[in-house]
Amino acid sequence: MIDPANILKAHDLKHTKQRVRVLQEIALDQSAVSQPELEKKLGKEIDRVTLYRILNTYEDKGILHRIMDLNGTANYAICSSSCTEHHHHDEHVHFNCTNCLKIYCLQISIPRIKMPEGFKANAISSIAYGICEKCNIA
Amino acid sequence: MIDPANILKAHDLKHTKQRVRVLQEIALDQSAVSQPELEKKLGKEIDRVTLYRILNTYEDKGILHRIMDLNGTANYAICSSSCTEHHHHDEHVHFNCTNCLKIYCLQISIPRIKMPEGFKANAISSIAYGICEKCNIA
DNA sequence: CCTCCGGATGCAAATGAATTGTATCTTAAA
DNA sequence: TTTAAGATACAATTCATTTGCATCCGGAGG
Numbered sequence: 001m002i003d004p005a006n007i008l009k010a011h012d013l014k015h016t017k018q019r020v021r022v023l024q025e026i027a028l029d030q031s032a033v034s035q036p037e038l039e040k041k042l043g044k045e046i047d048r049v050t051l052y053r054i055l056n057t058y059e060d061k062g063i064l065h066r067i068m069d070l071n072g073t074a075n076y077a078i079c080s081s082s083c084t085e086h087h088h089h090d091e092h093v094h095f096n097c098t099n100c101l102k103i104y105c106l107q108i109s110i111p112r113i114k115m116p117e118g119f120k121a122n123a124i125s126s127i128a129y130g131i132c133e134k135c136n137i138a
Numbered sequence: 139m140i141d142p143a144n145i146l147k148a149h150d151l152k153h154t155k156q157r158v159r160v161l162q163e164i165a166l167d168q169s170a171v172s173q174p175e176l177e178k179k180l181g182k183e184i185d186r187v188t189l190y191r192i193l194n195t196y197e198d199k200g201i202l203h204r205i206m207d208l209n210g211t212a213n214y215a216i217c218s219s220s221c222t223e224h225h226h227h228d229e230h231v232h233f234n235c236t237n238c239l240k241i242y243c244l245q246i247s248i249p250r251i252k253m254p255e256g257f258k259a260n261a262i263s264s265i266a267y268g269i270c271e272k273c274n275i276a
Numbered sequence: 277c278c279t280c281c282g283g284a285t286g287c288a289a290a291t292g293a294a295t296t297g298t299a300t301c302t303t304a305a306a
Numbered sequence: 307t308t309t310a311a312g313a314t315a316c317a318a319t320t321c322a323t324t325t326g327c328a329t330c331c332g333g334a335g336g
Contacts, residue, residue, distance in 0.1 A: 014302085014303055014304075014311095014312065014313070015303075015304090016302075016303075016313065016314080018313080018314075019313090034293095035293075035294080036292080036293075046314085046315095047314065047315050047316075048294095048315095048316095049294090049295080049296090049314080049315070049316080050313075050314050050315070052293090052294060052295075053295095053313080053314085054313095068206045068208075068210050070206075071210075071292095071293095071323095072206050072209075072210030072211060072212065072293085072322080072323090073210060073292090073293070074210060074293085074294090093251055095253070095257055095259070098260070104257075106253075106254060106257075107254075108251060108252075108254075110264075111249040111251075113231055113246060113249075113264070113266065114246075115233070115244075115266065115268070116244060116245075116246075116271075117271070118270070118271030118274055118275075119233055119242075119244075119266075119268060119269070119270055119271055119274075120268045120269045120274060121233070121266035121267065121268035122236070122267055122268045122269075123266070123267045123268070124264065124265070124266045124267070125264070125265050125267070126248075126251070126262065126263070126264045126265075127262065127263050127264075128251065128253065128257075128259035128261070128262045128263075129259065129260055129261045129262070129263070130253075130257060130258045130259035130260045130261070131257070131258045131260075132256070132257055133254075133255070133256030133257055136256055136257075136258060137256075152282095152283065152284070152331090152332055152333080153332070153333090154284065154285080154331080154332075156284080156285075157284090172322095173322075173323080174321080174322075184285085184286095185285065185286045185287075186286095186322095186323090187285080187286070187287080187323090187324080187325090188284075188285050188286070190322090190323065190324075191284080191285085192284090195284095209294095209321095209322090210293080210294090210322085211321090211322065212322085212323090
């Protein structure tokens with residue numbers, strides 16, 4: 001259950017109606033949402049730039065995680081509760097439907113991968129591309 | 139060893155000096171290259187739009203594979219020889235340095251991941267973010 | 277070697293995502 | 307209630323990428 005007020009307080013962020021609306025909107029969907037999609041829904045209430053800044057703030061704070069889709073557009077989804085400002089732990093596999101373009105957060109964690117000598121990984125992202133359950137039916 | 143002329147012939151592409159130059163330039167580097175980087179190097183010889191079109195053609199033909207970096211910019215690297223027009227087999231892990239922004243193709247293949255019911259994956263991409271060997275020294 | 281067609285290139289302009297600057301407004305704390 | 311730090315809105319800009327169209331050139335056929 002997502003409580004915007006608590007999340008904001010927990011991360012020392014001022015409680016504004018715009019920030020609350022963004023969290024509500026993103027929490028609705030189990031697939032990740034892009035800024036353009038959010039702008040379509042919230043454009044009447046929130047300025048485009050404000051939306052970008054809110055999303056960046058949320059990412060920095062570890063409230064949202066960002067996934068790049070096929071077009072290089074940023075998509076956002078709520079982080080698992082263990083994410084912090086300093087380290088993201090949302091290391092699950094994402095699924096990007098090449099038909100409807102939606103991004104899903106799968107409940108599958110990313111297998112550990114040993115890096116070559118000299119390379120130090122802080123995070124790893126895994127995106128599967130294909131057809132999602134909804135598009136498979138249609 | 140990369141032979142541009144052969145690659146072009148093998149894929150039924152006209153032999154033009156621009157196409158040859160792009161292949162030469164990308165083959166030089168073992169890290170993936172973005173269009174903006176290529177444009178810096180080849181901008182005097184090749185038009186920006188032509189560069190985009192060549193890269194798209196190469197991707198379609200399975201000559202290059204595309205990796206999105208942190209900024210949502212497309213980067214390109216030479217495909218393994220088994221890639222074809224209809225299916226990319228370049229399923230190795232990539233490494234995106236958060237310092238120098240370079241993308242490396244690691245010689246590590248992506249572990250098989252079982253998709254949930256209804257989801258059908260055609261390709262999977264895995265990108266590790268961190269500090270590369272060069273930046274680790276400096 | 278010459279002709280000629282289709283695909284490739286170059287240039288101009290448009291689109292779309294994201295960022296920056298700045299003035300104004302709002303939250304939360306004194 | 308006052309007030310300062312921080313948020314928001316609006317305008318303008320940057321940066322990657324795409325589209326339209328006229329021109330050019332590679333290579334197949336004569």
